[in-house]
Amino acid sequence: AQTVTQSQPEMSVQEAETVTLSCTYDTSESDYYLFWYKQPPSRQMILVIRQEAYKQQNATENRFSVNFQKAAKSFSLKISDSQLGDAAMYFCASYSGGGADGLTFGKGTHLIIQP
Amino acid sequence: DVKVTQSSRYLVKRTGEKVFLECVQDMDHENMFWYRQDPGLGLRLIYFSYDVKMKEKGDIPEGYSVSREKKERFSLILESASTNQTSMYLCASSLKGQETQYFGPGTRLLVL
Numbered sequence: 137a138q139t140v141t142q143s144q145p146e147m148s149v150q151e152a153e154t155v156t157l158s159c160t161y162d163t164s165e166s167d168y169y170l171f172w173y174k175q176p177p178s179r180q181m182i183l184v185i186r187q188e189a190y191k192q193q194n195a196t197e198n199r200f201s202v203n204f205q206k207a208a209k210s211f212s213l214k215i216s217d218s219q220l221g222d223a224a225m226y227f228c229a230s231y232s233g234g235g236a237d238g239l240t241f242g243k244g245t246h247l248i249i250q251p
Numbered sequence: 252d253v254k255v256t257q258s259s260r261y262l263v264k265r266t267g268e269k270v271f272l273e274c275v276q277d278m279d280h281e282n283m284f285w286y287r288q289d290p291g292l293g294l295r296l297i298y299f300s301y302d303v304k305m306k307e308k309g310d311i312p313e314g315y316s317v318s319r320e321k322k323e324r325f326s327l328i329l330e331s332a333s334t335n336q337t338s339m340y341l342c343a344s345s346l347k348g349q350e351t352q353y354f355g356p357g358t359r360l361l362v363l
Contacts, residue, residue: 145291171351178356179339179357180356181341181343181357183353229294238309238310241295
């Protein structure tokens with residue numbers, strides 16, 4: 137069984153600053169994927185970034201990057217130059233089902249952007 | 252772009268009613284999923300399907316059933332709605348062999 141833990145129910149950051157959201161996971165699988173999803177107040181869940189466990193290089197997508205520490209089973213999300221549109225719930229998720237299985241989600245972190 | 256749609260954004264039902272939540276995807280995805288989202292609990296998998304007429308139980312299938320008669324459509328059924336099924340329901344889909352799932356906008360269900 138997989139578990140995903142997000143220890144920060146809520147985070148707040150000033151606009152244009154950098155914020156890091158924490159996530160730890162546990163899995164017995166050797167081949168797995170990790171994700172960060174964003175859910176703005178409109179509720180549509182959007183994929184922010186994904187990381188293949190076999191890749192050592194940290195994934196980046198514009199202002200979003202991850203710090204993937206495989207041995208520590210840690211997968212944090214860094215948002216640089218925070219913008220008001222980044223305000224949302226952020227969910228960390230893991231997957232190891234071979235293509236036909238559900239994602240395992242953390243409980244989410246509510247990110248507030250202070251103007 | 253992948254588009255996943257859900258039949259209703261908001262739904263109000265009474266205890267004991269049979270409830271159908273519909274999900275349609277337009278990208279020919281083989282896999283479809285139903286999740287339930289509750290504050291402080293994240294998303295939990297109810298059921299998923301990897302092909303027409305196929306279904307697999309997720310982590311919390313009790314009180315729910317599903318139907319997949321066509322590839323593009325995946326229905327979640329609450330046979331007899333109860334107040335503890337008040338929640339946000341999210342549908343998702345993915346290609347066979349692909350791990351990235353695409354989500355619909357969600358249906359907020361209130362059971363009175």
